[in-house]
Amino acid sequence: MKKRIVLTVACMAIFFEALDVSVLNMALPGMQQYFHFGPDAIQWVQTVYVLMYAGFVLLGGRLSDTMGRKKIFITGAFLFVLASLGAGFSMSFAWLLVCRGLQGLGVALAIPAAMAIISHTFTEPAEKNRAFGIFGAMAGIGFATGLAIGGLISAWMGWQWVFFINVPVIGAAILLALRFIPHDQPAEQTGDSNLLSGVLITLLLMLSAWLIHDLGHVAAHPVVFTVLLILTLSAGVYFVKRERVHASPLVDFNLFRLSGVITGNIGATLLGSTFLPYIFLLTLYLQEVLGFSASSAGLLLFPFSILSGLISKFVLPHLFHRLGITRTGIIGSCFMLAGILFFTLSYFTAWHLPFILLAVLCINAMGMSVTFPAITILAIQTVPETQHGLASGINGTCNAMGGGLGLSLVGLMMQLATVYDWNSYAAGLVVLALIALGAVLQLYSFRLRETAVEGRLVKVPS
Incomplete structure (x- = not known):
């Protein structure tokens, strides 16, 4: 029973983290009207969040390994609650x-x-x-539900409530964590938390996002763009060199030698590159092209969030049992690709x-509920337990x-499409289709390597 409560607390956190990424999209028109900011600012409401997280x-992960899983979980959840209150007000x-x-x-x-709490609580491999x-x-x-309820909340209660809904639920998760998550044991290894590397990689991601977004306007300020590009590349080189010689590196490059870690993390990158732009385009498409209001778009999407939950509970465990992790991930990635192609046909x-x-x-109900768990397991299943927080x-x-x-x-592609009189939706959807195809191919390639290794293992002398 206690294990179930611990898992429930962890799931409450990941559900609302994922929901917070997608729930905001349907509220963006109301926020734009409230703050009177232009379309270019829309992207940064999301980008600041995901890149600070990244x-x-x-x-x-490092702090959870060295300072304690329970302590860092409660600290992060409490900060999220306070920031949600601040955003709502x-x-x-x-300030937003x-x-x-x-x-x-x-x-x-x-x-x-x-x-890391889940990994420490559930020790049997199958469990x-x-x-x-x-x-x-x-x-x-969470991703699917956020799209569904974001429009309903913003239309019926105001955009502020996409933030306020976090407070009671995450507050309850904090109370349950204090009561049921076991106390942290003294860390086996202590050392520098390497805060500078954390700040440095955040700066790198922010600069990279800005440089990509601003490629269409290089001619307007070439000197500034060039200086920031040189700064970004220099900071990237310094980060890699620092991590290789630091006593407590933030990124242990040796982890990438383990089977599945590279595939799981490439899969996570490609999944993020597909899904977040997809929900951005879907929000615009439903409201600007198909003429849905925020509330009607939410009602349209809501049944798919329920279906996502049913698939996760009743279908996903059977897929893992019958097909294994990698083939399940391939199936999920194929659904993601099919969804982008259907989106293109719709337009x-x-x-x-x-x-x-x-x-x-394909995407909200099937793709995300199947692919995300598969690539998460791939990325951490062969990592030593003491490094699960880092992984x-x-x-x-x-x-x-x-x-x-x-x-x-x-x-960027939509900006260039406008400049060169192309179709902006076509430009964005072509990029997403290529990314989704890459996700399928890289998982399929890993499965071929797995099959080859399994074939060598079963060969024995006659």
């Missing part, structure tokens, strides 16, 4: 961005700690995979609504980094 989640756009950044920092501490499957599935459900044919419903079915932090960084940079890339 930059500091490694530090969160925002009176200026600048600050609070979004603090939300990202809070989940960067809480999520890797939650994953641990099942727990991580549920944990990852809750992220997929370029007369059957707008049927194809967009198929796209939402989950790396996986979270890859997913959030992919989301932020993918959003910037799609934004």
Whole structure:
């Protein structure tokens, strides 16, 4: 019973972290009207959040390993609650961005700690995979649910409530964590938390996102762009050199020698690069092209969030049992690709609504609820337990980094489409289709290597 409560607490955290990424999209028009900011600012409400998360989640993983899983989880969850309150009461756009950044920092501490708590609580391999499957599935459900309820909340209660809904639920998770999560044991290894590297990688991600987003305007300020590009490259080289010689590196490059770690983290990057730009385009498409209001769009998407939960509970465990982790991930990635293709057909044919419903079915209900758990397990299943916080932090960084940079890339392509009189939706969807195809191919390639290794292992002398 206690194990179930611990898993529930961890799942509450990942559910609302994922929900917070997607719930905001349907509220953006109301926020834009409230703050009177232009379309270019929309992207940064999301980008600041995901890149702060991406930059500091490694530090969160390190701190959970060295300072204690329970302590860091509660600290991150409490910071997320405070930042959500601040965002809901925002009176200026600048303050909203600050609070979004603090939300990202809070989940960067809480999520890797939650994953380390699960790993420490569930010790049997099959039991641990099942727990991580549920944990990852809750992220997929959170993404899908956020799209569904974001429009309803913003239309009926105001955009502020997309932040206020976090407070009672995460507050309850904190109380349950204080009561049921076991106390931290003294860390076997202590050392420098390497805060500078955490700040440095966050700065690198922010600069990279800005450079990608601003490629369409290089001619307007070439000197500034060049200086920032040189600064970004120099900081990247310094970060790698620093991590290789630091006594307590934030990124242990030896982890990438373990089977599945590279594949899981590339998969997380590609999944983030596909999903966050997808929900950005879907929000615009439903409201600007198909003419849905925020509330009607939410009602349209809501059944798919319920279906996502049903698939995670009843279908996903059977897929893991019958097909294994990698083949399940391939199936999920194929659903993601099919969804992008259906989205494209919706835009370029007369059957707008049927194809967009198929796209939402493939991505919101099927793709995320299957793919996210699979790549999460791939990224950490062969990592020593003492480094599960770090490994989950790396996986979270890859997913959030992919989301932020993918959003910037799609934004750039849509800008260029406008300049050269192309179709902006076509430009964005082509980029997403290529990314989704890459995700399928890299998992399929890993499966071929797995099969080859299994074949060598079963060969014995006659």
